[in-house]
Amino acid sequence: MLSIIVPTLNEEEYLPIFFREIKKQSLKDYEVIIADANSIDRTVGIAQKFGAIVTSGGLPAKGRNEGAKIAKGDIFLFMDADNVFFHENFLEDFLQKFKEKKLDIAIFPLYLDGNKLDKILFHIYNWWVKITQSFLPHATNSILIKKEIHEKMGGFDETITLAEDHEYSRRAAKHGKFGFIETEPVLTSARRFEGEGRLWGYLRCLLTEVYMLFFGPVRSDIFKYQFVDALKRKKK
Secondary structure, three states, X not given: OEEEEEEEOOOOOOHHHHHHHXXXXXXXXXXXXXXXXXXXXXXXXXXXXXXXXXXXXXOHHHHXXXXXXXXXXXXXXXXXXXXXXXXXXXXXXXXXXXXXXOOOEEEOOEEEEOOHHHHHHHHHHHHHHHHOOOOOOOOEOEEEEEHHHHHHOOOOOOOOOEOHHHHHHHHHOOOOOEEEOOOOOEEEEOHHHHHHOHHHHHHHHHHHHHHHHHHOOEOOOOOOOOOOOHHHHHHO
C-alpha cells in the first residue's frame, strides 16, 4: 500500500483541491495522512470528511516524520497540500516506473500553476534536477521513498530550516537508488512566489542552492523562510 503524507497549516482553501486530484486517481490502494500543525480553520474537518487519517504535525519536516510514524504502507509519498493538479494515472504510472527502475527514492517534474515566467524557470529547474540526479539529488516538492529507507536514515532532519527535502533526498541516496522519473506534469500553487514576490522567491532558491553546496544544510534563519500559513495570506 502507498502512504501519502501531507503536512498542513490552515489549508482549507487548497486541501479540497488536493483531495479531488487524489480521488480521481486510477490507483486505489493508498491511505492519506494529514499531519496538521494546529490549524485554526477547517483543515482538519476537511481531511476527516475525505477519509484521511489526521495526526499532529508541526513544521514540514516534523509533520512528515509524524505522518511516517503511523503510516501503514511500505512506500511513502510526501506531498504538499497545494499540489493542485496531477493526471488521473499519475500515482499508478509513478509507482510502476519506480518499480521498473528498481528505485528506492524518486522524484518527478514539477511546475508552478503560475505565469509564463514560472513555467520557463521551472522547466529549467526540472532540467537541472534531471541532469544532476546521479551526483546531486534534489527534491521537487514531492518525494517517493521506500519505508525501510526512510526509517534507516532516521527520517527528515527537523533542525533544518530550509530545503530539508533536498537534504533528505541527498542523504537517502546514500542508502538506496535515487532517480528522476518522467511523468505527466504535476502542478503546484504559485502562492508563495505571488505572496512574497517572484524576484525574492527565485533569488532565495538560487542562494539556498549555493549555500548548500558550500556550507551544507541551512540550519539558521538566514533566508527568513516560514511554513506557509494560508490563513494569514488570505487575510492579507
